[in-house]
Amino acid sequence: MTTPILEVTNLAKFFPIQSQGIFSRVKGDNKAVNGISFTLNAGETLGLVGESGCGKSTAGRTILKLYEPTSGTIKFEGEDITSYSASKMKPLRTKMQMIFQDPYSSLNPRHTIGSIIAASYEIQKITPENGVKRAVQDLMERVGLNPEHYNRYPHEFSGGQRQRIGIARALALKPKFIVCDEPVSALDVSIQAQVINLLDDLRDDFGLSYLFIAHDLSVVQHISQRVAVMYLGKIMELAPTEELYKNPHHPYTKALLSAIPIPDPILERKREQIILSGDIPNPVNPPTGCVFNTRCWKAQDKCRTTEPVIMQIGASQVACHFPD
Amino acid sequence: MTLLEVKNLSVGFPTPDGVVHAVNDISFSIDAGETLAIVGESGSGKTVTNLAMMGLLNSNTAQISGTARFQSHTGEIDLLGIDPNELQKYRGQDISMIFQDPMSSLHPYFSIGDQIIEAHQVHNKVDPDVSKERAIELLGLVGIPDPASRITSFPHQFSGGMRQRVMIAMALVNNPSLLIADEPTTALDVTVQAQILSLLKDLQREFKMAVILITHDLGVVAGAADRVNVMYAGRIVESANVFDLYAKPAMPYTQGLLDSVPRLDRPHTNRLSAIPGQPPSMISLPDGCSFAPRCSRISEVAGSKCLMIMPELTLRTDAHSARCFIGERAGA
Numbered sequence: 339m340t341t342p343i344l345e346v347t348n349l350a351k352f353f354p355i356q357s358q359g360i361f362s363r364v365k366g367d368n369k370a371v372n373g374i375s376f377t378l379n380a381g382e383t384l385g386l387v388g389e390s391g392c393g394k395s396t397a398g399r400t401i402l403k404l405y406e407p408t409s410g411t412i413k414f415e416g417e418d419i420t421s422y423s424a425s426k427m428k429p430l431r432t433k434m435q436m437i438f439q440d441p442y443s444s445l446n447p448r449h450t451i452g453s454i455i456a457a458s459y460e461i462q463k464i465t466p467e468n469g470v471k472r473a474v475q476d477l478m479e480r481v482g483l484n485p486e487h488y489n490r491y492p493h494e495f496s497g498g499q500r501q502r503i504g505i506a507r508a509l510a511l512k513p514k515f516i517v518c519d520e521p522v523s524a525l526d527v528s529i530q531a532q533v534i535n536l537l538d539d540l541r542d543d544f545g546l547s548y549l550f551i552a553h554d555l556s557v558v559q560h561i562s563q564r565v566a567v568m569y570l571g572k573i574m575e576l577a578p579t580e581e582l583y584k585n586p587h588h589p590y591t592k593a594l595l596s597a598i599p600i601p602d603p604i605l606e607r608k609r610e611q612i613i614l615s616g617d618i619p620n621p622v623n624p625p626t627g628c629v630f631n632t633r634c635w636k637a638q639d640k641c642r643t644t645e646p647v648i649m650q651i652g653a654s655q656v657a658c659h660f661p662d
Numbered sequence: 663m664t665l666l667e668v669k670n671l672s673v674g675f676p677t678p679d680g681v682v683h684a685v686n687d688i689s690f691s692i693d694a695g696e697t698l699a700i701v702g703e704s705g706s707g708k709t710v711t712n713l714a715m716m717g718l719l720n721s722n723t724a725q726i727s728g729t730a731r732f733q734s735h736t737g738e739i740d741l742l743g744i745d746p747n748e749l750q751k752y753r754g755q756d757i758s759m760i761f762q763d764p765m766s767s768l769h770p771y772f773s774i775g776d777q778i779i780e781a782h783q784v785h786n787k788v789d790p791d792v793s794k795e796r797a798i799e800l801l802g803l804v805g806i807p808d809p810a811s812r813i814t815s816f817p818h819q820f821s822g823g824m825r826q827r828v829m830i831a832m833a834l835v836n837n838p839s840l841l842i843a844d845e846p847t848t849a850l851d852v853t854v855q856a857q858i859l860s861l862l863k864d865l866q867r868e869f870k871m872a873v874i875l876i877t878h879d880l881g882v883v884a885g886a887a888d889r890v891n892v893m894y895a896g897r898i899v900e901s902a903n904v905f906d907l908y909a910k911p912a913m914p915y916t917q918g919l920l921d922s923v924p925r926l927d928r929p930h931t932n933r934l935s936a937i938p939g940q941p942p943s944m945i946s947l948p949d950g951c952s953f954a955p956r957c958s959r960i961s962e963v964a965g966s967k968c969l970m971i972m973p974e975l976t977l978r979t980d981a982h983s984a985r986c987f988i989g990e991r992a993g994a
C-alpha cells in the first residue's frame with residue numbers, strides 16, 4: 339500500500355481560557371480538537387462536517403501547523419511534521435495550501451488580483467518558467483476568470499469570482515494537499531455549484547488531495563470519497579460517502595442527516611425527522627463519557643461514564659456504545 | 663381572506679454610481695393563515711421588499727412607490743401610503759418581523775422579560791403584571807425551559823438558537839396576523855434550524871397567522887411554504903403553489919436553481935448542474951429579460967426577443983405564473 343499523503347493520529351488542539359484581571363491565570367481549556375485520527379490518500383477528498391464550533395477549522399489549521407498542536411502527531415507524505423518550526427515548515431508550505439470561507443475578507447482590498455495571486459511566488463522566492471504574469475494569467479484562465487482582469491481589485495468581483503481568486507492563489511505553487519475551509523458556504527446555490535465543479539476538476543487534473551470542511555452535508559456528499567462527522571472536538575463517525583449517507587451508524591450522524599431539508603415538498607413533508615433537543619455543550623467542559631450523551635435519545639448510564647472507543651462496522655468507523 | 667395585497671411596489675436607492683433598482687414593480691398577495699415563501703439569490707430584493715412594507719426604509723435614501731393594502735385590526739390600511747408614525751401602531755401588533763440576527767432586535771442591556779413586557783405594554787393598556795404573565799406564557803410556548811425564572815436573563819446568556827426563540831416570543835406577544843421572517847434560520851446549525859422551523863409551524867397553527875418566509879434555502883421552502891415567489895434581480899419571476907413550483911418549474915431560472923442544489927436524497931452524480939455567470943448589476947439592468955445573459959434556453963425563443971423585451975409575469979395554469987417567453991399561453 340502507498341503511504342497516505344496525510345496521517346493524523348490523536349491530534350488535539352486546546353485553547354487556554356484566561357481569567358480576566360491583572361494576574362491572568364489559565365482557567366481551563368477550550369478543547370476545540372480533542373483527539374482525532376484519520377488518513378488521507380493522494381487524490382482523495384475527505385469531507386469534515388459538523389456543527390458550528392465543533393472544531394473543523396481548528397483541525398484544518400492545526401494540520402497545516404498554523405496552530406501549534408497540543409498533542410498527537412501529523413505526518414505529511416510520511417514525514418512527521420508535528421514539531422517542525424516555522425522555518426522547517428517553509429519548504430513544505432508550497433505543497434500544503436488553504437482556501438478560506440470568506441471570499442471578502444481573505445483578499446487584501448488594496449492589491450490587484452494579479453499581485454494577490456503572484457504573492458505566493460514572492461514569498462517562496464520562486465520564478466515560474468514563463469514569468470510571473472504569464473503563470474498568474476494561466477491560473478486565472480484555469481479557474482474561470484478573465485486573464486485580462488489581472489489589474490483589477492477584489493471589490494470589482496462577485497463572491498463566486500473572489501472565491502475563484504482564492505483558489506487560484508492556493509494553486510499557484512502546485513500544492514498536493516489543500517484544506518478547503520467552507521469554500522462555498524458564503525455563495526448562492528447557483529454559484530456554489532460552479533465552484534464545487536471547479537474544485538472537482540482541479541483535483542482530477544492536478545491529482546490534489548482535499549480536506550473539505552463544511553457544515554452542509556449535501557455539499558460534502560458531492561465532493562468527498564469519505565466523510566468524517568465531528569462533534570465537540572471528536573470524530574463520531576468516519577465512513578465512505580455512500581455508506582455514511584445510506585447506513586449511518588452513529589446517532590449524531592443520523593440526527594444531522596435528518597435535519598437537512600430535502601428540496602422536494604412531497605418527500606420533505608412525509609419523511610420522519612429526528613429533532614434533537616438542547617444545544618451543543620460548552621467545549622470548555624465537555625460532558626463525561628460520550629460527548630453526545632446530553633442530546634442523544636439512546637443514551638444509557640454507560641454513555642455518561644465511559645467514552646466509547648472507535649469500532650469498525652463494515653467500512654465505517656463509529657464512536658458509540660450502541661450503534662445502529 | 664386576502665390579508666395583504668401589494669401592487670406595483672418599486673424601491674430604488676439613488677447612489678453616486680446611479681440608482682440601485684432593488685425592487686421593480688412587484689405585485690403579490692397573501693391570505694390570512696397562509697405561508698408565502700420568497701426565495702432568490704443574495705441581492706435579489708427579498709429584504710428590501712419587506713422593509714419597504716414595514717416602513718423601515720429611510721425615505722431620504724429610498725424611492726418607494728406602490729400600494730400595500732393590509733387588513734388591520736382597525737380596518738384596511740395602505741402600509742405604503744400611511745404616515746410613518748401612524749404605522750408604528752400596527753408594527754409589532756398586526757405585523758411582526760424576525761430577522762436572521764436576533765441581536766438586531768434584542769437589546770443587550772435589558773433582560774429578555776423586560777423587552778417582551780415592553781413590546782406588550784406598547785400596544786395594550788394593561789397592568790404590567792398582565793404583560794409579565796403574557797411574557798412567561800410566550801417564552802414557555804417557544805420552548806424556553808423554566809420561563810418564569812429565565813425572564814430575568816439577558817440576551818448574551820442564551821445560545822444562538824435560544825435567542826432566536828426569544829425573538830420569536832417577542833414577535834408573537836401581540837398575536838400578529840402577519841409574521842415576516844427574514845432568513846430566520848440561516849445563521850443557525852441544521853439541527854437547531856430543524857427545531858426552530860418545527861416551532862414556527864406549530865405556532866403558526868396555534869396563532870392562525872400568515873407568514874412571509876424569506877429564505878434562499880429551497881429545502882426550507884419545500885417543507886414550510888404554501889406558495890412561493892421566486893425573485894430575480896428585483897422582480898418576481900415565478901409564483902406558484904409549492905407543489906406545482908417544484909414539480910413543474912416554468913421559468914428557466916427556477917429550473918436552474920432546483921437543478922443546482924446538491925441533494926441528499928439522490929445518488930450523487932459527479933457534476934452538479936450550475937447556472938453559468940452571475941446576477942446582473944442592479945444599477946444597469948439588461949434591457950430584455952434580466953436572466954437572459956445566463957439563460958440556457960434563450961435559443962428556444964425566436965429572434966433576439968429575450969435580449970430586447972422584458973417578458974411579463976403571465977399565468978400558466980391555475981395560480982401559477984412565470985416571467986418567460988417560453989410556455990406563454992396563446993393570447994395571454
Ligand SMILES: Nc1ncnc2c1ncn2[C@@H]1O[C@H](COP(=O)(O)OP(=O)(O)OP(=O)(O)O)[C@@H](O)[C@H]1O
Pocket residue numbers: 353368369370388389390391392393394395396397553621
Ligand atoms: N484562535 C482561537 N483561540 C481561542 N479559541 C478558539 C480559536 N479558534 C477557535 N476557537 C474555539 O475552538 C472551538 C472550535 O472552533 P472552530 O472554529 O474550529 O469550529 P468550527 O467547527 O470551524 O466552527 P464553524 O462551523 O463555526 O466555522 C470553538 O469553541 C471556538 O470558539
Ligand SMILES: Nc1ncnc2c1ncn2[C@@H]1O[C@H](COP(=O)(O)OP(=O)(O)OP(=O)(O)O)[C@@H](O)[C@H]1O
Pocket residue numbers: 675677682683684702703704705706707708709710711723878944
Ligand atoms: N440602503 C441601501 N442603499 C443602496 N442599495 C441598497 C440598500 N439596501 C439594499 N440595497 C441593494 O438592494 C438590492 C436588494 O437588496 P436586498 O437586501 O433586498 O437583497 P436580499 O434578496 O435580501 O439578499 P440577501 O439574500 O443577501 O439578504 C441589493 O443590490 C442591495 O445591495
Ligand code: SF4
Pocket residue numbers: 588589590628629630631632634635636637638641646657658659660661
Ligand atoms: S455512546 Fe451513548 S450517548 Fe454516545 S452516541 Fe452512542 S448511544 Fe448516544
Ligand code: SF4
Pocket residue numbers: 913914915951952953954955957958959960963968973985986987988
Ligand atoms: S425570457 Fe428568454 S432569457 Fe428570459 S428566461 Fe425565458 S427564455 Fe430565458
Ligand SMILES: [Mg+2]
Pocket residue numbers: 394395396
Ligand atoms: Mg470553521
Ligand SMILES: [Mg+2]
Pocket residue numbers: 708709710844
Ligand atoms: Mg436579505
